[in-house]
Amino acid sequence: MTNNTRTLKKISLQGFELTPSQIWGNVRLVPVIKKKNTENLRLGLRQYEAPYSVVCLDGKAPLQDTKSYYYSYIPSALIATWTTDQTKAKTYGCQLEKIDGPANFGARLEERLAKKEGNRQLRFLPLHLAMEGFLGLHFSGPDFKWDEYSEIAMRQGLVSRHESSIDGYDIEGFDEALRLFEIHPQQVGVVVFVSDALASIFILPNNGDYHVLHKMLLQDFYAEILFHYGQHRYQAPNLATIEDNFSINSHQDLHNLIEKTRKSAQQQYEGLLHDVLDREISSKVIKRLGKFRLQRFSTNFDTDKLNFIGEAITGPTGSLEYLKTYQLSNTQTRRAYILKTLAENDWNLEATGKTIGCSKKDIIRRLHQLGFAYLLKGCPHN
């Protein structure tokens, strides 16, 4: 099988069931149910004592030999363990293993975002994998020497690209909603909405893993906009529509009505998710885990639509085993979009302006607004 057929083209929740949501204030949590657990891939959590990390992207520790780094607040890593035969994989944390000594410096040094640890174990930094891909877009900067670009842009490209995010604690009411959430027996994931705007989709291979990783949603990072959504005095409505003119002749009809209501709820949530489920995504395989593939993906940064990045593990049949998405805020999307358009037009400002439908002056103004002023000559920072 070639790599091509195994990359994700679209996010599909086939094989999963979205059950009625649990609401706390403006936070809506939709449980994702899978009837049959995956037993030969398990994900566990490794909590770090020193959460600030420097990751050497080309894997060459120590620091001075490395050309590109990724700095971030990384409180924990996910550990994937798998088997290639029919035996069950054991989750990380079940085995006896040496505990890391206390951290003696402020930040940890990591080699690579996804690193194999032995034959059947992989450590990866959740969401950071996707975020690094996002930050690395057109990183080298202009490849033509137009007059407008500063020396820095020509020599070093985008220098150090950065995006800021918030963690789950910053979304008001989110910690309380997670505490009160009642996990279904067969639940493998959750879809998080804040003020009915999608915050994240999080799916795991096994319900046992979900029980352990439920709290991790608080440590994950989210786009800044969700902080503002969290402040809204909004009571998320109960979307399940109950038909009251349903004809009832027996107790079985009542059961049918309940089933129908559950189905209607699922349809409503799929409606809320249509921006994610209908979007085409481009993905790239990062690591092979036996029959499974770890990959990261992003949408095409179309400014009219909601965009997201994320990472996934797919099974041999293309089924989703692990999924974590990060909704990009509008500003983040615009930043990615303008970089992409510039690159498509060989970094020519005039041509870019034509593609977008505005003047060169507007493009310069936009670059200033989006924090890319340092690329241009005459910028106060130069």
Next chain:
Amino acid sequence: MNRYLYNTRSEQVESEDLILFINTCLTCTRQTEFYENQFNQELSVNFVHEYILANYRSLYALTLASGINDFNKALIVQNLLSAGSPDCSKEKEEEALLINKALSSLPVNRVFKLFKQLQKHRINNRRTRAIIKNYISARENHAFDAIKYKSKLQDISRHAHIDWQTEVGHFLFNKKYKQYQNHLFKTYMEAHYSHQAVYRLPYSIAEGFAKKHGIKKSTFLKKIEPNLTKKERLRIQNSVEKEKLTISLDFSKVNYTPLMIYWLSLDKKQRSVVKNKFLLSLDYHANLFKERLRLQNTSIALVLDRSYSMSGSSEKKRRPLAIAFGIFHLLKRLAKSCHTFWSTQVTDENYVSAHGQSNIASPLVNALSTGADTIIIVSDGFENDVTGMTAMVYKLWKKHLCKENSQKVLHINPCYNAENFDVKKLSDDITTVGIRNVEDLPTILKYSLFADGSYSQTEFEEYLRKQLYKRK
């Protein structure tokens, strides 16, 4: 609710207020709930009490006779005393009787705590002092009270101007006095120096001395065992286990609800060790309820919520689930037939735990289809799979499938909802009553007749008065 019973709007409002108040008094203890913190609970319950006291004083007092929980009894007494005595002599007499009855039905530690509260809130009218003096003089063993509740009794004595003519006065206020005749006081003085004397004191006092003398916990527990009360025996089971000791515990002597909470706190292995003993004691407990419940001719279907929220809070750990579990075991033994439907499937009903979502509607339909006479739902009222479905199912069932009121549905809720000053309802049409202990089930079933409108308010008042004078 059968609204046709009420002739006027004001009658209806009064009745609803009273139902709300009794529900509060049956459920709330100001403790943290799964969904709410202590502050909200306290604010809410205090408001309800003040509101009812201001508007319906005689009914407020009369509630003391209705079998409400101890926390609310104490709060009612405190509020009545702080409000001064009523003008009408007949009311005055009735209130005094109610207060005295309530105090004698409360455990002594709670009464002393109440008196301490009276001191804290500076409630010190003549009636209050008289009531405190009366209560204290009626106590049998003053020396024992003085040892066990020393600091409280000191404060109370000062507050109510109690003139102790006996050695108790010396014990409480005269540090220099040493020549006690009373053997308890003697032992208490000896315990400051002698290890042997420590084991002749009540457990809670001896514990302090043991710490002072540095006695090893295992030695202390082994030797203090004969002095333990039945409640203490249950409470220290876990620490006893840690010390690898065993302290005999007769399950049939322990109160029913604490026993259920204890059972649910055990892990699977521990449960299998005491399972037979536990099930036998349940038969014994069920027999005690037989006369009061009289369910031999009733078929019952139970819908029991075992969702995660039924695990309660750090203050009332597993109590909501314990109540559902307790009702299940009781009715299984006493009713003509009892079908049980849990919110999520249970493989072994003795090993139930609080997990999963709140799915009430589907088990309710199953329960309705058994054709049982009474359907009892035990749930905290927070439904999420699907929200509002129970109300709809009940409404449709009532409209299309229910035959002439042959089947009754009752919702029993173990959690107080501070936001609406009542227990949370699953549906406006289903009668909802609160509960704190499974032991109150007979009271609650009687009260539910009033709550669903089968009795009018005057009838209910008469019933309460009858309760009051019956026990005289």
